Amino acid sequence: DIHLDINNIYVNAVNHGIVAPRDYIDRTDLARVSYMHMAGHDEETENLLIDTHGQPVCDDVWDLFAYACRRLPHSVPTLLERDSNFPPFAELEAEVARIAAIQQQAEEERHAAA
Template identity: 50%
Template sequence: MNPQPLHTGLGLRRGLLPELLSMQPGAVDFLECAPENWIGVGGVFGQGLAQLAERFAIACHGLSLSLGGTAPLDLDFLGQTRQFLDRHQVRLYSEHLSYCSDDGHLYDLMPIPFTEQAVRHVAARIRQAQDVLGRRIAVENISYYAAPYQAMSELDFIRAVLDEADCDLLLDVNNVFVNACNHGYDAEAFLAGIPRARVVGMHVAGHYDEAEDLKVDTHGAPVKEAVWQLFAQACQRFGVQPTVLERDFNYPPLDELLAETAHIRVLQQSHGAPCHA
């Protein structure tokens, strides 16, 4: 018996745990969590996760693997992550195409230089992570506000990493919109340049309009209409992929979040052809 398809999901945050536990079956297809925030967690939070995992499929989106970093990958953490993914039968695990450590955790997602050397470096680390985890992973295009060095475009860098590592892409549509505004490129052309076969999931989220040419990726507000329009175009190109609504703070009532996840489903059904997801 094949598992149910993962189409529409919501981020599993501790601040939302009571509301998520009250959700009716079928309100969303799956929940997405950061495994490092839940590995080894017991008590009320651990019980809440266990209850949700019985009712909803779980996807995982990591925060601290630091694929672009220079320190060796944390093999103990990767082992714990593999156990977590196996325990919860996770079908989609993704991480950020960034680094977040340098002699300690930086608590931010820092951009990688867009160079051939960086492509080879991060791709080797992705391959190592996939070997230890025993599964393919997807990397996410991040939002960034200054680039350390650009010998190639963001799009060319992402394409090169996907090819060199032979991994998948979690397409964050809001990050495409934010970066296009902040760095002056065409968001639709960016989507057109992403290989269809690499995309295995998507994210949508809210951002803050600091200025016409400065958007800040906050995950703390409703999704804006321009991002919904770009998501519709992404559905046209990549089909119906597992898509998560990310909300990290300023939590509204659950009904408002579920209205946004319902809008994801509407756009998927009206613009996207079914995919293998």
């Protein structure tokens, strides 16, 4: 099975400029994805991101997560990683709720298409 770390995909795409993040998702055997991670990163420069798990999830990573959820054939458990710079608990709850809402939207789209 595959553990898909959405922030790592985004950070590596920016840092290495090798492949667009959505292309990476498209090339992954999504039927094998059994778990995902969401996190934030530090932006050192425009072309250098550090996967610190110490910042809120940025809009580009949210968009990539939504894209991955729509492409997956099924919902999978997803963990919000936060290792430092802890905000008030309500902010973490809001990020977790956003994860759940994106997954719910993708699930509804899958059922509507079936």
